[in-house]
Amino acid sequence: MIFVKATLEQVDTFRSLAIETFIETWRHAYTASDLEQHIATQYTLAQFVEQLQTEQVYLFCDDNxxxxxxxxxxxQLKQIGVPGEQNDDIQDYTCWKLYRFYMRANCQGKGIGGEFMRFAEVKLRExxxxxxxxxxxxxxxxxxxFYTRFGFVxxxxxxxxxxxxxxxxxxxxFKKDLK
Structure with a gap:
């Protein structure tokens, strides 16, 4: 398996994967119209383009x-300030946010997510x-x-x-201190 740093070339793939996995995970909890509204406001193409330009986004793929x-x-990995504190100069902070850690349903329970999490932690340390x-x-x-198993509290x-x-x-x- 390989990890690919996403570029604008993969924006449609990244966005489609995020939408697919969000709906797979939450269709049982929300109405179709609420999911559609959420996707329409939180998963826009413009948002994904901006995120690819300003954040670290990785795709986990087959070797080929x-x-x-x-x-x-x-x-997605994003440098942030400390939640709940004044953060004037984000460049001085060593805090990062891990989010949209999404895995296709047919890949869950096979150790793939664990391998991806280990990669994300190595990348964060780098x-x-x-x-x-x-x-x-x-x-x-x-x-x-899952996150608790990887040391998040x-x-x-x-x-x-x-x-x-x-x-x-x-x-x-949840928080994890990297050593």
Whole structure:
């Protein structure tokens, strides 16, 4: 398996994978119209183009898929300040956010996600990260177990509330210190 740093050439592949995996994961919890509305506002082509230009985006692929045409999964890495603190100069911070760590349903439970997580951690260390943050929906127990297995710790009394359509969505904040 290989890891491909996504470029603008892969924007459609990256966006399609993100939409597909989001819908696969949450179709049981939200109405079709709420999912469509969320995708229309949070998964626009313009947003994905901007993210590819300003963040680290990786696609996880079969060894022969060097152009990342059919990736197994994706993740985004973004340098951030410390959540909840004043962050005037992000260049001085060694905190990063891991998000859109998405894996196709047919690839889950086969060790592929673990290999991808190990790659992401190596990449984060190369980028100078000392701390990694991520959020997980409170109802996504599978993801919470996965991240905990890799040393992420849920921070007490932390939750981010977002709405997906008319449904509130609570997300827990997880942190990992890289050594």
């Amino acid at each position: 898929d060097t152009k990342a045409t059919v990736p197994f999964g994706c993740c 980028l100078g990260a000392r701390t990694v943050w991520l959020t997980v929906k409170n109802t996504n127990e599978k993801a919470q177990v 849920r921070k007490p009394n932390t939750a981010v509330i977002k709405n997906i359509g008319s449904y509130p969505s609570e997300e827990f904040l």
